Amino acid sequence: MITAATMRDPGAMRHRSMLFVPGSNASMMSTAYVYGADAIMFDLEDAVALREKDSARLMVFHALQSPVYAGTDTVVRINPLDTPYGRDDLEACVRAGARTIRLPKTDSADDIRELEHEVEDVERDCGREVGSTRLMAAIESASGVVNAVEIAQASPRMVSIALAGFDYVIDLQTTRSREGTELFYARCAVLHAARVAGIAAYDVVWSDVNDEEGFLAEVELIKRLGFNGKSLVNPRQVPLLHEAFAPTEDELAHAQVVVAAAEKAERDGLGVVSLGGKMIDAPIIVAARRTIAFADASGVRRQERHA
Ligand SMILES: CC(C)(COP(=O)(O)OP(=O)(O)OC[C@H]1O[C@@H](n2cnc3c(N)ncnc32)[C@H](O)[C@@H]1OP(=O)(O)O)[C@@H](O)C(=O)NCCC(=O)NCCSC(=O)C[C@@](O)(CC(=O)O)C(=O)O
Numbered sequence: 001m002i003t004a005a006t007m008r009d010p011g012a013m014r015h016r017s018m019l020f021v022p023g024s025n026a027s028m029m030s031t032a033y034v035y036g037a038d039a040i041m042f043d044l045e046d047a048v049a050l051r052e053k054d055s056a057r058l059m060v061f062h063a064l065q066s067p068v069y070a071g072t073d074t075v076v077r078i079n080p081l082d083t084p085y086g087r088d089d090l091e092a093c094v095r096a097g098a099r100t101i102r103l104p105k106t107d108s109a110d111d112i113r114e115l116e117h118e119v120e121d122v123e124r125d126c127g128r129e130v131g132s133t134r135l136m137a138a139i140e141s142a143s144g145v146v147n148a149v150e151i152a153q154a155s156p157r158m159v160s161i162a163l164a165g166f167d168y169v170i171d172l173q174t175t176r177s178r179e180g181t182e183l184f185y186a187r188c189a190v191l192h193a194a195r196v197a198g199i200a201a202y203d204v205v206w207s208d209v210n211d212e213e214g215f216l217a218e219v220e221l222i223k224r225l226g227f228n229g230k231s232l233v234n235p236r237q238v239p240l241l242h243e244a245f246a247p248t249e250d251e252l253a254h255a256q257v258v259v260a261a262a263e264k265a266e267r268d269g270l271g272v273v274s275l276g277g278k279m280i281d282a283p284i285i286v287a288a289r290r291t292i293a294f295a296d297a298s299g300v301r302r303q304e305r306h307a
Pocket residue numbers: 019020021022027028029031032043046047104138140162163164165166167168204205207209231233234235236
């Protein structure tokens with residue numbers, strides 16, 4: 001039986017970066033794995049021209065099976081299932097062993113249930129383990145935002161949900177601003193949906209790859225809101241994002257002391273811990289463990305700490 005627990009490996013929750021790589025660009029696809037993104041997302045949808053849909057699908061099919069991507073968390077953004085390409089994309093990607101399928105323009109939980117049904121058929125057909133393909137939804141409309149909780153909970157295969165800002169602002173009849181005021185409600189809704197469902201939340205792409213300052217301001221905002229990470233369009237954004245999400249050495253040192261104090265209190269059979277006169281309770285311990293996990297993912301060096 002497929003359960004949420006079997007689908008969600010904790011590593012996926014620690015992902016920060018998901019790099020879009022156009023499925024029609026052979027040169028980008030052949031090198032994308034070197035940039036250190038937590039997940040590589042081959043795109044068959046809007047980055048691919050209509051006349052290249054079939055050749056891009058074939059290239060992604062081969063890339064997914066290439067040894068260079070064996071150790072990478074691969075995601076494929078397929079075309080929506082109500083287009084002439086969606087079902088062929090899905091079949092090729094599941095057969096080739098994509099770890100996660102990203103459904104763009106997800107408006108309702110039924111979209112995910114239909115996807116799940118199709119994925120299961122292909123898994124059975126090609127002899128892949130049923131339940132081995134994970135799903136994620138991109139929310140790109142007002143309907144998607146309003147239905148975000150049901151979408152996030154629509155299948156135990158769901159591992160994450162992403163806001164897609166560019167299509168969303170078109171549906172909202174506005175435009176994308178540098179400060180992102182128009183995205184505030186959708187960001188909060190998508191994030192809350194992810195937390196209700198116990199899955200990861202990804203923020204929108206930042207398209208002006210030369211505007212580093214604007215990108216970093218947006219990253220600070222989404223980190224503060226609680227997002228796990230962001231969809232990216234350019235390799236230069238990967239280290240910037242990872243660095244911004246990495247705890248400082250002081251934050252890490254404090255988290256380690258908190259966890260060490262909590263573990264000592266547990267060994268000593270004490271319910272309440274005091275650290276420098278401050279009470280350390282369960283949420284503070286959870287936050288400290290999260291900081292340590294982020295530090296590990298970011299490669300921040302740990303030192304032995306004792307209570
Ligand atoms: C942005 C730009 C044109 C900048 O070009 P530039 O030329 O300035 O890039 P440079 O930095 O100079 O490149 C230096 C070296 O990196 C290589 N390189 C660049 N990008 C790479 C990459 N992505 N992967 C691997 N390699 C890469 C490049 O080949 C070069 O390699 P080399 O020649 O060997 O040195 C370029 O990055 C790019 O095309 N990005 C992908 C765009 C894309 O996928 N759009 C669709 C997804 S959004 C969407 O659909 C909206 C959405 O749906 C989103 C949602 O759903 O969330 C919604 O509604 O909001």
